[in-house]
Structure formats: C-alpha cells, structure tokens
Amino acid sequence: MSTPSLRVAARSMKALTPTLASLKTSVKDGALAAMAQALRQNAQSIAEANQKDLEEAEVVGLEKPLMIRLKFQGEKIEGAAQGLEALVRLPDPVGRTLSARELDQGLELYQVTCPLGVVAMIFESRPDALVQMAGLALKSGNAVILKGGSEAKHSNRLLADLMLAAGVKAGLPKGWLHLAETREDVKTLLELTDSVDLIIPRGSNEFVQYIMKNTTIPVLGHADGLCHIYVDGNADVDKAIPIIVDSKTQYVAVCNAVETLLIHRDIAPFLLPPLRMAMEARAVVLRGDAETRKYLPTIEEAVEEDWETEYLDLILSIKVVGNLDEAIGHINTYGSKHTDAIVTENRSTAERFMSEVDSANVFWNASTRFADGFRYGLGAEVGVSTAKIHARGPVGLEGLVIYKYKLYGKGHLVAHYSGSDPKSFTHRELPLTGGHH
C-alpha cells in the first residue's frame, strides 16, 4: 500500500465525501459483504501477519491484557466477518427524513440525515477494532482514517489493504480508507480541523483525555467510567447486594463497572455486614469512610482520592450519606457522567435520582453493566460517549451521521414575505414518507 502523508490523504478524502454521501445502500452493503468475504479468504495470511505482531510483542514484553487483545486469528477473524455482515442487515442511517414541513404552497422543507464526512478512529492493540470501524464508517457513508497501535502494525497493514481493496472493487471511491501509522500522525490528526469531522479515540483514560484536551475537532468517547450505585433507605437489601456484586464483579476492567457505593444512613447497618460477606467471597477489597467503618471496622479507610479513582479492579469504595441530595451531589461532583444506578423501592425517589444525576445512563434497580450498545439493542456500537452534545451514552450508527435541510421551491423569494401585503407561511407538517423522498 502506498502511503501518502496523512495531511494529503485527509484532504483528498474530503473531496470524496460527496461521492460517499450519495452511495446507494446496495453498493455500501455489497462492499460490506465483500469485506467479510475478503477476511475469510485471507484468514491464513491475516493469522500469519498477526503472529508476527505477537512474536514482536513478546520480545518487547507487551503487557498480558494487551497481548490478549492483540491476538486476531481463527474465530476472532470469523467474528469480525460476521460483524460486517450484521451491519448489512441494519437499515441505512443515511437519507432518513427527520422532519418535513410545507413552508408555503410549493415550498417544502425536508430535514434529511447525511454522513458527517471524514471520521478518524485511534485505537491500540485490537486489530478487530480496525475492521469494525471501517464497517461502521462505510455503512454511514463516511471516509475513515484509522490509526492503530504500532504493536499491531503487520495485522493492521494487511487488514487495511484488504478492506480498502474489497471496498474499491465493490464500487467505493479509491482512498475511502486511510491507515495512519506513526505517533506524529496523531499530532497531525488533531490539527486537521478542515478535513476531519469527528475523532473517536479508544484506549487508556489518559490517552482519551489527551485527545479531548488537544483538539477543537469534536471527539466522541469517554475518558473515565467512574460509576456509582446509591442504595436508598427504602431499598430491598436482597435486591441491592446482587446488583452491587454484578456491577462490580461481572467484568471488572470495564468502564461500566461500579467503583463507588453510596449508602443511606438508615440502611447501612443492615446492608453492610451481608455485603461484606458477598464481596469477600469474590475477593473484592472494600474501602470505607469513617461511618462505614463503624459497621465494618476491619476494612481499609477510603480517602478523598478514592472518590476520584476508577479502580478497574476488585476494589470498591463505600460512603454513607444522609439523604438523596447528598448522594446526587457526590455523584455529580466525582462521577464521570457515564453510568449511575439507584436501588430503592420508592419510585419517586428513583425518578428524582434519574432526573438529577447528570450522567448518560441512569438506572433504577439494575446493574450498571447494562450500559452497552448491544444490550441496549442499538444493533451496532460506535462507542460510549460522555459528551453533552450530539450523541450520549452508547452510540449506534446515528452518531456517525448528521442532517441537512433540503428546501424544494418553485422560484420562491423572501421579498414576498415581507414589506407591505406580505404572504404568510403555512408551516404545515408533511408526512415523513412520500413527497420528495
């Protein structure tokens, strides 16, 4: 694969965006199917390239979790191919009419979804992320810049070549996908305000935070996942303990695992002793504030730093609070606006919690681990966003599109609607189907 500089590639990608925006659904779906086929047909060479990466990673002593994510062979390749085929079955997110209004006779306004343009994804280790992101970008009509980690360079190069070629053969314009490889490329990317419309970083908290703080290009994602559970005074202890166990231990190293437990003073003496037993059975270390340690004097002390820490480990910090407002205040101060849950039997308390906690996902009597695009039934997950604009929480394909206003007239002039004896607007809602679309 020839590799033009990222700046040059991005500029020519921008020029391709009109073509990508008007691709027929059948062409995009055909390309996705062709990409899946290319993965299967080249499974052997992909496994070999990946083996090279694994061997080189072994030499430099890559950490074990990264090694696991780096491996992309056999079933994982088949899984990636099936992921592309699942995208074929989803409806095209482009060209949907969001609103339709007659402004005046013969003057019709349609708000219609369209691609963002050029999206860039930065990820580490996992070569399957490259395949997934290429598929998501294609289905949504976007050109895509993919920046993988150097530890996966052999895998990524081959995969990018295969995706690009299969797409072009199926009718996509050349250059719809670009693989960026160097660290310098990341810096360049953050400056490409004229040609890149969205950056999706996946990686460590520090890395995502670095991206967010160093570009004016919109970023979709989340740095931290510091999630809370608040057990209200009216909670059912038999419901609370399994929810806490599931939220903490079902998969400990993920953004939607719980890190801090807040407990109403009235229920603390009843909840804490059985909770300790349940958590100790799963090797979870508890850290409590002074009031928690009145009931559990042998556990570690929780300090200010604990409230700010996403452990991603078998550790849970616990704080006793006096009321709902204190719980909400703590979460809005220390939380990461990702996912927070309340356990209570009182509906109005739950409603107030869900209304006032400023997080993307607010749950009542359910595990924080449900915050996920697959479990939500989104069909495909672009990422989980903790931003306050555009898309929030688990984001599906709709996060990769925006809309434009199309106005259909017959020579209409604004002058006729002002001055003396002006015409007036009808502003009549039209059906979303039919009409011009």
Added chain:
Amino acid sequence: MSTPSLRVAARSMKALTPTLASLKTSVKDGALAAMAQALRQNAQSIAEANQKDLEEAEVVGLEKPLMIRLKFQGEKIEGAAQGLEALVRLPDPVGRTLSARELDQGLELYQVTCPLGVVAMIFESRPDALVQMAGLALKSGNAVILKGGSEAKHSNRLLADLMLAAGVKAGLPKGWLHLAETREDVKTLLELTDSVDLIIPRGSNEFVQYIMKNTTIPVLGHADGLCHIYVDGNADVDKAIPIIVDSKTQYVAVCNAVETLLIHRDIAPFLLPPLRMAMEARAVVLRGDAETRKYLPTIEEAVEEDWETEYLDLILSIKVVGNLDEAIGHINTYGSKHTDAIVTENRSTAERFMSEVDSANVFWNASTRFADGFRYGLGAEVGVSTAKIHARGPVGLEGLVIYKYKLYGKGHLVAHYSGSDPKSFTHRELPLTGGHH
C-alpha cells in the same frame, strides 16, 4: 447586582443544574411570563439605561450599524416581551421520550431529553439578544452565562437584574443567570471545560472564529456565511434572475445572502446580459472571471480572493463552470457550509446537488434568504450552526437539550445474560407515550 467572579459563578451554576433539569414546565413558563411583565413594567428605566449607553457610544463614535442594534427602547422592548411570551406557547423541549425499548421482561429503557446544563452566550451591542437568550435557556432548563459588549453595559446590567429577579421570584434557583462583563471573562469562559456545556457566540466572523479556535468546549454557531447559487444549464432564466436578486439584495448584510454565483457555460450567454440589468438597477457591483467577462466585458475582474470573500455588501462574484461537478467542487472548496442553492428545471440534477453539496441548507429553486429559524417554522431560533455534529442549520430549542438513557429494572443482573444457559434480550420497541413517562 453583586458580581462573583465568572469562575465561581459557573461552578455554583453547575450545582444548580439538577434543580433546573427537573423544573416543572409550569414553573418555567410562569417565569417566562414574569420576565415579560418585568420588561413592560420597567420599560421606562430600561429606555433610560439604554439612552446612557447610546450617549456614551456617540462619544466614542460607535459605528452606525452597531448604534442601530444597540438601541433598545419602546417597541423593541415590547417585541422582546412578546418573544418571551412566544416561548411560553412552545412545547417543553425537556422530558420528551425519543425512544423506548423493552430489553427484557421488566427491564425498560427510555431515551429522554434533558438540558445540556450550563450554556454561555457571547454577543455584542444588541440588548434584545440578552433577553432572548435568557428565555431560550430557561425554557430548555439550562443555567445561562451572558456576556454582552461593554457598549451596552447599562442596558445589560439592568436587563440581567430584571430577568434574574423575575425568574427567582417565579421559583427558579438563585444564580440561574450570570452576566459576565469583562474581556478577561471571555478568556476565562473558554477555559471552563468542567462547568460550561455549550458556547453560543454572535458577532463578527473574526470573533466567532476566535472563539471556535480557542476552546475545547462545544461551540454552536457560524463564522462565515459564504453562500452560492448555481444556475444549471437547464435553468429557467426567468426564475433564476429573481432568485439571484432576492438572495443578494433582500437584506445584504446577513449570513444567508448570496456572495458567489456559478453559471453553467451553456446558459451564461442568455443569463448574464439580463442579470446585469437587474443587478445594476439595484446598484450591485458584479465581479466576473475571464469567461463571464467575455459576455460582460465592462465589469470588474474576479480574482481568487473573491471566491473566499463574504462581502456582506452589494457585490456579487460570478464564475462560469463547465458542469455540475465543477460547481459542487467550487462550493465545497470555498463555501462556508451554510446555504447554497441550485436553479434548474432538472430534478435529478437538483437532487445530486442537494446530496453532494456539504452545507447545512441546500435549496432548489428558492432564495438563499429562506435559511432562517422563523421561516423554517422552528418556533424559536437559538442560532444557525455550520458544525457537523449535534445541530446544523437554523437551530431551535432542540439545540439546547440532549438526552439521557433511563433504565428501569427489577433487580436485573448482566450475569444472567452470559455464561452457560444465558437469558436473551427481547429488544421490543415500546410506545413512546405511556409506560414510565
């Protein structure tokens, strides 16, 4: 009015956002009505404060157009009051259910709109913008920081005091509105990434561009409005000329006025002579490329800089192009992604133009001047955005809200949906009304 530092005010505003998010519609509408009443009751003192601003502006020699926009007396005050009352009649943008899905029996997911949190508006001269923005923020449940120009300081101080007090009396929390006054405040504002969720700048292109380039806080707005009309070879000349005249001259100093005209080679000899007559009758200066000047040899020459210039004046640059692709290419290169129109009798040409021109508003046989929230029937206009995410084109109240996912369970655990013999999700769509909302 006591004036805490902007940083302190913004932090305490953030703490108010849960309360603002759960305000009842009736409380917000009551506050809007009270604000309108306060304007009417204090019309005299407002006019006096505004007179002081006008006199001081006279002394320092403020430019005429700014003087006109600075004036806020009599009918303009009544107009602002009516604007607030119009907001009362609009539906509450908060608490709308966007999607509802059963994930499994007893486990229901609702995607519900909620306020952004804290929005900041920076404007110059026009005191009515302060009133309008305070109303928009309130209706959408946001706290608001307003930074006006120093030329309107007497008007702004009084208006901010009135809005704040009327709101608090009607049940809003103290500190829901903050007036920022100094230039230093603008710099501070751009750094308040933890407490400000959206910045809406209104002012000169340079000023808006400065804001966009110097903050990682999302910005809603547009710097330039460099709009185009493309007259296709299949255009009706009798439709084209009035559309061009209206787009250029109906109101010349606005973002949706046309600046550059692109003409298909085949129609240039028929369009240009009558166009010149129509434009000269309205004192519009034409600047053409070499091919245009073959037909109109006496007009000024258009140079590269013309394609990049938003004149906001009675000047129109003209370029002859060979085909639709050339027109689209020119617009996507030099345009500002605001509003661009095609004049043609050929529907498929129009559809391709509207699909491939990467602008917020794309029009067929209609004046570019229609790109406006009032004409679109949005009810209220927050601003016109040329961004590619969140909200694009004329933006109504929906640009000041986002959504959160509320999940209602009965003790549901993720562990039950994995491992051996996992439960499966039902992912059944629920009606948007009823259920938990």
